[in-house]
Amino acid sequence: MDRLPDRVLMKGNEAIAEAAIRAGCRHYFGYPITPQTEIAHYMAKRMKSVGGVFLQAESEVAAINMVYGAAGAGARVMTTSSSPGISLKQEGFSYIAGAELPCVVVNVARCGPGLGGILPAQGDYFQATKGGGHGDYRNAVLAPASVQELYQLTVEAFDLADRYRVLVLILADGTLGQMMEPVSHLEPKDATAAGKPWATVGTGGKRFHNTITSIYIDPERLEAHNLHLQAKYAKIARNEVRCESVGVEGAEVVVTAFGTTARIVRNVIRQAAEEGIKVGLIRPITLWPFPSEAVAAAAAHPSVKALLSVELNAGQMVEDVRLAVNGAKPVQFHGRMGGMLPTQREILERIRAIARPEGGT
Numbered sequence: 001m002d003r004l005p006d007r008v009l010m011k012g013n014e015a016i017a018e019a020a021i022r023a024g025c026r027h028y029f030g031y032p033i034t035p036q037t038e039i040a041h042y043m044a045k046r047m048k049s050v051g052g053v054f055l056q057a058e059s060e061v062a063a064i065n066m067v068y069g070a071a072g073a074g075a076r077v078m079t080t081s082s083s084p085g086i087s088l089k090q091e092g093f094s095y096i097a098g099a100e101l102p103c104v105v106v107n108v109a110r111c112g113p114g115l116g117g118i119l120p121a122q123g124d125y126f127q128a129t130k131g132g133g134h135g136d137y138r139n140a141v142l143a144p145a146s147v148q149e150l151y152q153l154t155v156e157a158f159d160l161a162d163r164y165r166v167l168v169l170i171l172a173d174g175t176l177g178q179m180m181e182p183v184s185h186l187e188p189k190d191a192t193a194a195g196k197p198w199a200t201v202g203t204g205g206k207r208f209h210n211t212i213t214s215i216y217i218d219p220e221r222l223e224a225h226n227l228h229l230q231a232k233y234a235k236i237a238r239n240e241v242r243c244e245s246v247g248v249e250g251a252e253v254v255v256t257a258f259g260t261t262a263r264i265v266r267n268v269i270r271q272a273a274e275e276g277i278k279v280g281l282i283r284p285i286t287l288w289p290f291p292s293e294a295v296a297a298a299a300a301h302p303s304v305k306a307l308l309s310v311e312l313n314a315g316q317m318v319e320d321v322r323l324a325v326n327g328a329k330p331v332q333f334h335g336r337m338g339g340m341l342p343t344q345r346e347i348l349e350r351i352r353a354i355a356r357p358e359g360g361t
Contacts, residue, residue: 007184012147013177016106016170017042019154020078022185025104026052027077029066031059031085035118035174036108039080060085064092064105071101072212074199076158080106082174083124084115087132093167094133097229098214100198102161104154105139106170108177111339119339120173120260125316128171129288136226138233140168140240141287143258147181153285162196164236171287173312175260175341236289243291244283245298251280252355254298256321257310258284261342265310268347277355278303287317295324306330306354310347313337 010018017039020028028043040056047054057063063079070077081089086107096103107128111121128141140160142153150172157168200210216222247269248254257265262283272279282298284291299307306329309318318333325331334350336342 005185007182009180010147010151010183011038011178011180012150012172013038013108014042015147015151015183016080016154016172016177017046018185019151020104020158021046021050021052023155023158024076025078025158026050027070027075028052028079029055029057029063029070029077030079030081031057031063033082033085035110035177036080036082036106038177039106039108060088061092064089064096067103067105068092068096068099068101071096071103072099072200074196074201076104076162078104078106080108082108082110082118083112083121084110086124086127090127090133092133093131093139094135094137095214096167097133097137097139098135098225099212100165100229101167101212102158102165104157104161104168104170106154106172109171109173111337117339118174120175120312120341121337121339122173122259122261122312122316123314123337124171125287125311125313128169129290129320137229138166138236138288140164140166140236140289142168142170143285143287144170144172144176145259145262145283147176147179148183149285150176151183151185160240164232165198166232166236171259173260174339240286241289241291241293242285243294244281244285245294246281246283247278248280248282248298248301250303251278251298251301252303252305253277253351254280254282254304254307255310255347255351256282256284256295256307256317258287258317261310261312264342264344265347268344268351271344271348272351272355275352277351279351280304284317290320290324292320292324295321296326296328299325299329304329306332308332308334308350308354310342311335312341
């Protein structure tokens, strides 16, 4: 594979596509929808040169079922879409979870509900972390906050998917997908069906046939399968929590935010410091498993007066923040919708109201 420069300016969507290729993805199935269409464009151009397969499916439903087939054969496979398209894939998500197939799905989210608009939003948090399809299943969910993280977390998503045989969802948004930033590239990986003895790659008469399915007619077998899945999800929850904590020790206010919103909050923290208000940030990188312990530990600091969850929705991640805090400290929420980004000024005003409720110093 050709070597890219050590640092190169890339659009977020293109960084996702290049990262997938360098992670060993050789099968991409998708359907165009803004604001993620550049991923499909990039894959259409690059896949042939690396011996891979690009296919524009007839629908999002078709694309996710093609992912099921390629993953079952042991391939590293990816599909991408935006919010309405991800909704259409949910039945496939459940089937993939039931069959324990590793794959990567990217949601470059847009506003909703309905067709909404192409501006950034985080209204898909519930869908991503609680499961939009049927049954008791979980997807690992990664939330990048820069183009560099879009690249790095895409590479890591394939490793996580293979390690646990799960669907890994990358939740980005239109701002991250369209912005351009320098990216430092990782080395290409050699990832094939080797080491996947469960894959349906043929037997050559040397072993029993592999069967991949999510249907179990006998209720005892189906319950046993569900218990096996829950044990796997518990292992992921123990081992794969990731978050960034900044300035939590001694903070008066701790803000929780992910993705694009966390970038805005960083500037607010500096502004608050100029006014003598110390603000900490907890940025979940894994939305599931959620960094509950880090949030609870932040709430336990004596200096913390309250936590503030800032999101591009009507209040979704804040529910997980409140569960983690468990009443130890007040948890407030500030959100914008419809593609409107919160301004630094309005977030700072909310912080002032918490830290200096009577306008004191």
